[in-house]
Amino acid sequence: MRPGCPGSLSQRVQALLGLAPFGCIRKWRVIFALQMLRTLNTPLAEIAERVGYGPVNSFRVAFMKDVGVPPSRWRLRVKERKMSKERRDDR
Template sequence: MVAAIHRRPESPWTAAALAGLAGMSKSTLNRRFLATTGLNPVGYLTRWRMSVAASRLRDRDEPIERVARSVGYTSVYAFTRAFHPERGMPPSRFRQLARAPRTG
């Protein structure tokens, strides 16, 4: 099930769909996920999506709208609302800082 999340972060995963994929109830999946990762399945999905998005923002020259869609968000607004708490800044600022030349 984690492999499915990693392969297809853009899929419209729900807790019920992930539990079905894992062959267990939502409550059992939630308990096991919390014990293993410290996150519930949807929290893990969000963190993974933001990790993929951060890599794309840093390494590719694609529009933020395309990055948002690639990780399952249908609007830049929704993507930004998810990205900011995970990375501490909006996606555009993250891209700017991630690409800034390092001095030292």
């Protein structure tokens, strides 16, 4: 493959990071979404838009592929853990 062609770049990214370029982009989008879900009370549709997804359903599918649960459930679990920790700290 010629050094300047798109397939070559894709192969290099895959070899370096273990993911295809689109997989890397999806991972970063999910990482940014995790941070927002953890720290903001922003609606899922707005988070989806901020991290580069159009329809919220596309965001849910990508999130579930990487995290294993829907973003709304993940956010709820984080809040429950935080409340549980605060209760233990109050004792």
